[in-house]
Amino acid sequence: MKAIVVNFLLLFFITGICAQDSHQLWLRKKTAIPVNVICTNKSATATIAIKELQQGWQGKRGANISLLIKKDKALKADGFRLTQSSVEANTELGILYGAFELLRRQQTGQPITEGISNPSYEIRILNHWDNPNGSIERGYAGSSIFWHKDSSLIVTDNDKMLWLEYARANASVGINATVLNNVNASPLMLSAAYLDRVKAIADIFRPYGIKVYLSIKFSSPALLGGLKTADPLDTKVIEWWKEKAREIYSLIPDFGGFLVKASSEGQPGPQDYGRTHADGANLLADAVGKYGGIIMWRAFVYSPNDKDRAKQAYNEFINLDGKFHDNVIIQVKNGPIDFQPREPFSPLFGALKQTSVMPEFQITQEYLGHAEHLVFLSTMWEECLQSDTYQQGPGSTVARCTDGSIYLQKHSAIAGVANIGLDTNWCGHDFAQANWYAFGRLAWNNSLSSDQIADEWIKQTFYPDVTETKISALYSSEWQVNFLAPVKQMMLESREAAVNYMMPLGFHHIMSANEHYGPGPWWAPARMRADWTPPYYHQADSAGVGFNRTNTGSNAVSQYREPLASQFNSVNDCPEIYLLWFHHLPWTYKMKSGKTLWEEICYHYDKGIKQVRQFQKIWDKVQPYVDKERFLSVQRKLRNQTSNAVLWKDACLLYFQQFSHMPIPYEIERPVSNLDEIISNDMRRRR
């Protein structure tokens, strides 16, 4: 019966009955041009590929297109080969990905050149920080699509519909895995009742090639299993995990594996029993290994006792290199702290040489304006992926250190913390959809440019509602000049704008506590652990500002391979975008521009505001090209973004001015609020 419902839904969906709204993401309904799809494979996945081509074809009317599964050594995993008349692949999924690529090229006006496409990473996974009660940690787009607000586990038709749409969207950009629950995991997630629901989800995802993973609580053997310990070397614990794995795989034979946040921010872990992260990870790896399961073990660990939080993940893991089993991947956030608007790359990338390492990016905008700010994150991820670690000589980029190009690693993977919820438009902000899209595209091809990704996304997402319009006419020069170009410019500039009005020049972690939305450089209540307060990070005093991580300070620079260590260590060579990350400098320090550090800070905040105001003008001018719903929704959010940017500037400049004792340059617009009022509003909001 269940299978029938699923198939009915599948049919319902791919025949495209959905209304034309923001829910459709970059897969907007098109008036298809007839095409003749030839495919002998009758699998569910192949059927999807056929239907997608039939309903989305924008190429030659009546063209023939063959979908062929055949051995091709040039293709890795689910890679595919495109020709003028065929999609070829080793697997059904390769066929599906190829079909989506073909349609994408048609819809974005790119030529269909013959060639192959292999994914950069074997596992391209979303991390949902969704809780069993439907709430989402750092979620800004409504409740969970996986877990009900009332904690009911009943699988509704609406659930299935959403899961199907979600799976299709992921497949269309090559995402092939997902973690269904928060890294701060409930032990309940491994109970039979929850596993039943996980199975239901997995069944719907399967034709789209999405494997499900679960976050687990390390102490589950005690909390859920009733054991006296969760010690990874305890035989009963080992047995418990093996039995749990058997249970899961009996329900979901292609279950992906576990994601683990252990011994981090209060979560239990192997260190509670005097064991190492390797002991913990290997315990789980052994339990799921025989089923092909994977353990993704997070390196996001730090303790309040260390003098520099930025150094701790490296220090904790570097000595464990080579100690992890083959099916363990260490999941490392892009930067050493925590998804700040800008961080240098984590020094763990490339430094772990005998261990699989996967980047963790955050798609949800925890520190980047939530779903209120338009911030296209692709440029941030591109910056990280293209950062050169020098670990195996020049060109040892983070991308190449993690995708198997440089190190022989059994598995390669990349994770993105999802920004998806029940909101009609999935992501809260219509432009936040672009971040989901960009994550998928970069996970498939980590050398794609953000320009290309933005170009593709805009074309697909703002495809006008026309019938029988030729692509050539649609992408007329007028549309390109008046819509595509300015909107793309806005997207590509948007992350730098956010850095400018939030945390320019290497500032980090100066946001408002808890909700991580507005500014809060002052926040340092008594008895709060210092590494959770902004003054720990900005170190402002009358002498200057910034965190000294040079060899006269915490020496975090030494965790980077030369020539980076020396470059970051030298105030003259350190890129100014990282200046206050690595250096504590006098307010009067002379910048390359000739301005003082204080002035440069002021101009950066001011520039950020000017940029967002410009975004507003860009958006208001493109009104004729956008449907009313999305136009108004983005317009109102841009208004709030500017307003919030002004608050960031006022708060940070007025706060730091207390230390610099220097005037805000008179060319700059003056603050429009007062520091004491900003702070008391911030405190009131927190109460």
Next chain:
Amino acid sequence: MKAIVVNFLLLFFITGICAQDSHQLWLRKKTAIPVNVICTNKSATATIAIKELQQGWQGKRGANISLLIKKDKALKADGFRLTQSSVEANTELGILYGAFELLRRQQTGQPITEGISNPSYEIRILNHWDNPNGSIERGYAGSSIFWHKDSSLIVTDNDKMLWLEYARANASVGINATVLNNVNASPLMLSAAYLDRVKAIADIFRPYGIKVYLSIKFSSPALLGGLKTADPLDTKVIEWWKEKAREIYSLIPDFGGFLVKASSEGQPGPQDYGRTHADGANLLADAVGKYGGIIMWRAFVYSPNDKDRAKQAYNEFINLDGKFHDNVIIQVKNGPIDFQPREPFSPLFGALKQTSVMPEFQITQEYLGHAEHLVFLSTMWEECLQSDTYQQGPGSTVARCTDGSIYLQKHSAIAGVANIGLDTNWCGHDFAQANWYAFGRLAWNNSLSSDQIADEWIKQTFYPDVTETKISALYSSEWQVNFLAPVKQMMLESREAAVNYMMPLGFHHIMSANEHYGPGPWWAPARMRADWTPPYYHQADSAGVGFNRTNTGSNAVSQYREPLASQFNSVNDCPEIYLLWFHHLPWTYKMKSGKTLWEEICYHYDKGIKQVRQFQKIWDKVQPYVDKERFLSVQRKLRNQTSNAVLWKDACLLYFQQFSHMPIPYEIERPVSNLDEIISNDMRRRR
């Protein structure tokens, strides 16, 4: 005993022990240069004049200056004659005013030319809207200086000190009368206990020439006296008022008289008994007449039934011209509605030809940003005073129609609704002191320019704390260029800026209800009387905006004398500053600039913001010339002013855009908030 205390306080005060702070107003403590004051008169008033000269002299060291009371027919009332070595006057008060003028000229670097100075108005009066419980209607500078918060009537030393300082400040600019309580009057004010306190105040004011007046509730004979009626023609009522007058004058022989708000906004009045305003006013006039008392009867009346509130005061009073007794003065607000940022002058000015008429200005900034916005009101009053009514041919300005130049009126007067409270700086905003100052100066000389007044005020108020500095050095070119000129420019531009960001082009009464601070053009709850709601005034619809007061509309234009009636009636001739006051026009109406009306509205709001932002820069740049306390206080208020100006613009443009359906010109900065959020914040604040 009381007299001794007063004298002690007097001595204490005029020896200048006060700290140098914003409490000193424009009378900042100076290091006096020795002067030899010759005066044979030993009265309290003459003593004050002598001390003021001795403690404030900035002229030639050891100069001789004579204070002479002698008959001089060129002098009116308390006018005075200055020579190089003397102040001459008919009265002691004239001597005091002359002494203050002499000091003002010294301190502001003006030459002491020989000549006379006569006051434009006989009575130069402040109206305090202070309640017996210490609250102040439309007061933004703390509680009342006359009435205690706990309603205690005990006269404290602090009370006396304040009253003395207040009297001195008023005398220094020529103010010679004050109404101690709210026009929405409590009947208690005429009870014996309250009159005792009034007497105490009057005793302290007397040497400074300040006469006290009281606002009365018309129904006092019933409410306080226990009569069955307050009918002005009832003999018991007549007797009651006569007896009350006798009681008052026995305590305060120089009591000024009554201010009356009757049959207005729910206040009782003669119309409750089928009598006219003249009946009511004359009743009271007869009661106080034999003691030299005055009745100031307000023309601020309107009913919800009329189709145009702007016409009602005129209609109500024009037929009563000549019916008022000689000691009645009709007090007329500057404009026909209610102290809006800009109104054309009230058509009653010059139209009442056989009745004394006095202008009522509002010093407290009820509709002009309270004590938060820097708005120098002198330019607004100058605009009103210099408006030509044409009632007796060209040149029949409001000033000349009210000061006795044109009409033979027994009494001339001018009133200002005070902005004074217990705040250290008296007025809430340091620059609001300038409005108190300007009212006094214009009341003395209604042809003074705002430029001159601002110049004087700045020089006296921001007199640096220096010792033995020569005026010539103090007013060095550097100070004039860097401080005086920009600050004066800011003041002179400030009212037009407020008009621009609040209610440009003739908009009026579109503020938030009740508190009259922020924008509220949308406010129109069900069952609210229409003339209390903004849509009644702006009349915005898809066809256009503005109140049609031409002969095709309410024909309010007909209340003005030709050529004004025709000028206001003609859309081409009507000054654009009054355009939407008199005309309902299409959004696309072509303005003189070539822009559409809608665009012109947008640009005006935007200009207002640019102006205030410029004020912020001006102020920040003059920091070296201002003490820290006042610098910071004004700086923080300017920040809020800009923030509030942006809110005004966003609210009004987004609200009216719903009717215009036209884009905000793209050169203009986009709104940074959303209309629904603005409105819900407004509603929440009101709850």
